[in-house]
Amino acid sequence: MNKYRSHNCSELRLKDENNTVKLSGWVHRKRDHGNLLFIDLRDHYGLTQCVVQSGTEHFKILEKLKPESVILIIGKVLKRSKETINRNLSTGEIEIHINDLEILSESKELPLPVFGEPEYPEDIRLKYRFLDLRREKMHQNISLRSKVISFIRNKMIELGFMEFQTPILTASSPEGARDFLVPSRLNPGKFFALPQAPQQFKQMIMVAGFDKYFQIAPCFRDEDGRADRSPGEHYQLDLEMSFVEQDDVFSTVEPIFFDLFTKFNKGKKISKAPFKRITFKESMLKYGSDKPDLRIPIQISDVTDIFKSSEVKLEIFKKQIKKNSIVRAIPVKNVKDKSRSFFDNLNEWAKSEGADGLAYISLVKSKESFKALGPIGKYFSEKALNELMKKCNITDGDSLFFICDKQKIAEKISGLSREKIARELKLIDENVFEFCWITDFPLYRYDEDLKKIDFSHNPFSMPNIKYEDFDKVDPLNILAKQYDLVCNGVEISSGAIRNHIPKLMYKVFSKVGYSKKNVDKKFSGMIKALSYGAPPHGGMAPGIDRIVMLLANEENIREITLFPLTQNAQDLLMGAPLDASDEQLKDLNLKILKK
RNA sequence: GGGGGUGUAGCUCAGUUGGUUAGAGCGAUCGCCUGUCACGCGAUAGGUCGAGGGUUCGAGUCCCUUCACUCCCGCCA
Numbered sequence: 001m002n003k004y005r006s007h008n009c010s011e012l013r014l015k016d017e018n019n020t021v022k023l024s025g026w027v028h029r030k031r032d033h034g035n036l037l038f039i040d041l042r043d044h045y046g047l048t049q050c051v052v053q054s055g056t057e058h059f060k061i062l063e064k065l066k067p068e069s070v071i072l073i074i075g076k077v078l079k080r081s082k083e084t085i086n087r088n089l090s091t092g093e094i095e096i097h098i099n100d101l102e103i104l105s106e107s108k109e110l111p112l113p114v115f116g117e118p119e120y121p122e123d124i125r126l127k128y129r130f131l132d133l134r135r136e137k138m139h140q141n142i143s144l145r146s147k148v149i150s151f152i153r154n155k156m157i158e159l160g161f162m163e164f165q166t167p168i169l170t171a172s173s174p175e176g177a178r179d180f181l182v183p184s185r186l187n188p189g190k191f192f193a194l195p196q197a198p199q200q201f202k203q204m205i206m207v208a209g210f211d212k213y214f215q216i217a218p219c220f221r222d223e224d225g226r227a228d229r230s231p232g233e234h235y236q237l238d239l240e241m242s243f244v245e246q247d248d249v250f251s252t253v254e255p256i257f258f259d260l261f262t263k264f265n266k267g268k269k270i271s272k273a274p275f276k277r278i279t280f281k282e283s284m285l286k287y288g289s290d291k292p293d294l295r296i297p298i299q300i301s302d303v304t305d306i307f308k309s310s311e312v313k314l315e316i317f318k319k320q321i322k323k324n325s326i327v328r329a330i331p332v333k334n335v336k337d338k339s340r341s342f343f344d345n346l347n348e349w350a351k352s353e354g355a356d357g358l359a360y361i362s363l364v365k366s367k368e369s370f371k372a373l374g375p376i377g378k379y380f381s382e383k384a385l386n387e388l389m390k391k392c393n394i395t396d397g398d399s400l401f402f403i404c405d406k407q408k409i410a411e412k413i414s415g416l417s418r419e420k421i422a423r424e425l426k427l428i429d430e431n432v433f434e435f436c437w438i439t440d441f442p443l444y445r446y447d448e449d450l451k452k453i454d455f456s457h458n459p460f461s462m463p464n465i466k467y468e469d470f471d472k473v474d475p476l477n478i479l480a481k482q483y484d485l486v487c488n489g490v491e492i493s494s495g496a497i498r499n500h501i502p503k504l505m506y507k508v509f510s511k512v513g514y515s516k517k518n519v520d521k522k523f524s525g526m527i528k529a530l531s532y533g534a535p536p537h538g539g540m541a542p543g544i545d546r547i548v549m550l551l552a553n554e555e556n557i558r559e560i561t562l563f564p565l566t567q568n569a570q571d572l573l574m575g576a577p578l579d580a581s582d583e584q585l586k587d588l589n590l591k592i593l594k595k
Numbered sequence: 596g597g598g599g600g601u602g603u604a605g606c607u608c609a610g611u612u613g614g615u616u617a618g619a620g621c622g623a624u625c626g627c628c629u630g631u632c633a634c635g636c637g638a639u640a641g642g643u644c645g646a647g648g649g650u651u652c653g654a655g656u657c658c659c660u661u662c663a664c665u666c667c668c669g670c671c672a
Contacts, residue, residue, distance in 0.1 A: 029632075029633085031630090031631045031632065031633095031634050031635095032628085032631095032634085033628060033629055033630070033631065033634070033635085034627065034628035034629075035628070035629045036628090036629040036630065036631080037629095037631095038630080038631055038632065038634085040632070047632095049631085049632070051630085051631095053629075054629080066623090067622090080630090081630080083630080084630055084631075084632085086631095086632055088632085089632085092632090109605065109622080109623060110605075110606085110622080110623095111605060111606080112605085112606065113605095113606065113621080113622070115633085116621090116633075118606075118607065118621090119607080120606075120607085121601085121602080121606095121663095121664065121665090122664050122665065123663065123664050123665095124606085124664095126664090173672080174672095175672045176671080176672040177670075177671050177672075178670080178671085196671095196672080197672090199672085221671065222671095223670055223671045224669085224670060224671080226666085226667080226671090227665090227666070227667090229671070354668095454672090455672055456672085457672060458672055459672060460672090461672095494672095566663090566664070566665090567664075567665065567666090568663085568664085572664095
């Protein structure tokens with residue numbers, strides 16, 4: 001028999017009546033009636049009420065004992081009288097009368113209470129993370145994370161994927177985010193980098209002929225944190241498959257996500273596989289984003305032509321259009337009763353986001369014809385209104401918001417406005433998971449700061465163009481076999497069919513200024529690997545943290561992470577990062593520069 | 596690197612236009628209480644008002660600097 005317990009704290013029922021049991025756990029809550037003391041004993045599994053009467057030595061000890069102390073009790077399971085049953089507890093029909101007691105570990109006064117679920121400042125929670133994690137919500141979130149990971153792992157193995165570990169100490173990659181560096185003692189002055197992702201390794205696993213690989217992989221990127229992005233490290237379901245095209249990857253991954261979200265959905269509906277597929281171009285137009293939230297029933301339209309025509313007399317926009325600006329329209333149903341301040345506030349908000357403003361008209365039907373209300377309503381002819389109604393699918397009582405700006409800004413602001421308006425009008429159905437694939441990303445983008453062409457995503461993606469045609473087109477128009485999986489406006493995965501042809505690889509890199517020699521040097525492993533018989537392959541890497549966030553319905557990644565860093569990348573519990581001793585620095589041939 | 600928010604008792608928060616000794620609830624401690632499950636009642640202790648500087652007869656309150664946490668922009672192939 002186990003030394004500490006015969007049952008856990010959520011196990012005992014009426015059928016155990018009169019049995020003597022042994023329980024261990026934390027003193028969750030005490031209710032002291034002077035001559036009668038109730039203790040809620042808590043462990044990972046639940047709560048059990050324990051009772052002790054005055055006059056025993058245990059009573060005196062327990063009366064003084066602080067909450068969150070760990071105790072072992074031996075006692076008899078007794079049926080509760082009808083009036084004292086607690087329906088909120090699975091063990092609420094019984095209680096334990098304590099006959100024997102051992103204090104296993106005493107708690108000091110708590111810096112933050114475990115009982116109840118109030119909000120606490122982040123720094124105190126992180127400093128005492130082990131206490132914070134005892135709270136029910138955190139305990140459930142972290143448990144969910146564990147269950148999600150084992151579900152995924154089982155599923156992948158079931159589907160014939162093999163799980164491999166790839167190096168944590170590896171080489172810095174010249175593309176991408178800032179690396180974490182680790183000095184090498186045996187190679188003075190040289191550094192390992194922690195992997196930003198096992199990208200090159202997983203491709204080499206394919207070259208090595210293992211066919212299907214996965215890993216719950218830690219990824220290290222030295223970038224600043226956000227609510228949905230830990231500074232330092234995060235986890236990806238890294239997967240790769242040989243002899244596949246985009247559709248093969250999609251049809252493998254879709255059921256995994258559908259099943260995963262079905263299992264842990266907490267009653268939410270899930271968009272059925274196959275998920276909607278939207279090209280990058282279409283997504284930027286209709287949703288103003290490459291991670292559209294499809295729960296929002298608003299689609300943006302381009303109405304530049306209508307504003308260009310003589311049917312609209314809005315000179316400010318016409319001037320902008322002549323300078324290469326475009327006009328995007330955001331239709332919003334049924335807002336004619338909204339106050340003037342609703343529209344004005346949106347206009348102010350748009351300005352704060354970097355737009356010139358957010359113009360609008362509201363449509364009303366008077367007799368047989370439609371009129372546009374609002375500050376710029378008078379500039380529209382009836383014909384223009386009819387065209388707008390048709391194009392944007394609006395009618396009596398609806399409004400149209402307009403953004404006129406350079407394409408990049410117009411897209412961004414229209415997308416943000418779509419989300420902002422949807423939030424304010426509560427148009428988002430919180431009870432669904434809407435998945436979609438975004439496909440056909442451009443291979444390159446133009447870097448405004450450096451005034452040069454750069455990769456828009458993964459440099460190892462297969463371009464969607466033949467080698468022979470590569471030089472015949474504007475590089476900025478070349479698409480890649482690159483795709484994202486998006487759910488409710490959250491990018492949960494990136495992936496691609498990889499470029500496994502060295503000749504084409506050199507060509508791809510040449511457009512961003514890499515010579516063949518340079519590619520050979522910086523990606524020597526990859527190029528070599530692709531030169532000795534590489535299978536066509538592709539895969540993706542869904543972010544575990546964001547998946548768990550969605551399933552736990554949390555806005556912040558720290559709520560689903562056991563021991564997160566602060567925004568300044570510090571571990572308040574362990575005190576990391578720390579100074580290195582002189583000894584350590586000497587070993588590593590390092591000197592700290594004084595600031 | 597930049598912009599915003601927050602910081603008052605162990606915890607959550609109040610604190611008026613700058614004005615006497617900075618308050619409440621929870622928690623803690625002590626006492627009372629035999630059926631609670633947010634038990635109840637009473638008392639007591641508990642404060643560098645994040646830190647430093649300034650303005651003022653007088654600063655929790657105004658100004659400057661700074662620190663911590665956080666949200667956002669940049670960044671995140």
